[in-house]
Amino acid sequence: MSEYKKNIKTGFPPRGFYFEKGKVDILVVGKNPGHLLENSDEHKLYSNKKSHELFDTWIKFRKDYFKDHKSNKARSSRFHKNLYKYLNHFIGKNKNIFDHIAETNLVKCSNKKREQDVLNSKTINECYDKYLLNEINLFKPKVILALGREVEKHLNKKINVDFNCKIIYVKHPSYSYKKENEIQILDDIKKQIDKALK
Secondary structure, three states: OOOOOOOOOOOOOOOEEEEEOOOEEEEEEEEOOOOOOOOOHHHHHOOOOOOOHHHHHHHHHHHHHHHHHHOOOOOOHHHHHHHHHHHHHOOOOOOOOOOOOEEEEEEOEOOOOOOOOOOHHHHHHHHHHHHHHHHHHOOOOOOEEEOOEEEEEEEEHHHHHHHOOOEEEEEEOOOOOHHHHHHHHHHHHHHHHHHHOO
């Protein structure tokens, strides 16, 4: 896994795993954690922490970030803003998103160079066997929401039909849908999700 890096010297998996409920309807699966957010205190949050403290730190950061995502002007926060918008559309604006979803990544470490680099199949298989498989068994989702075509492709290769869950594609939140098409596309995805949740 030389082309990937861990954020923390201890080897503790980096950001991107978040849940509030032990069983959820939807498991949101991203590609891998992006780099630490620009113009934020996130770097400071991670310094001089022990492994067991890092998970709590990330949970707090995630919760606070979603709460205050509209006022965050960091360029890299487009991912969070779009993801929050999509999930609100799929689940309902007056509901707590995290009563229904958990978040994770296909690969648990960031790319060393560019986030856009294609993932290594060996690394995907290792992460799937060691982590994602267990996460799917833990959460038992009816829907796996694949963020981007690369994630969708690998999930369709790996997910066994025995899981009894549907993989549904949504455009990676780092890239926005065209405004004139967005609502219709999100409505169509919501219909797929609603059908799978029945």
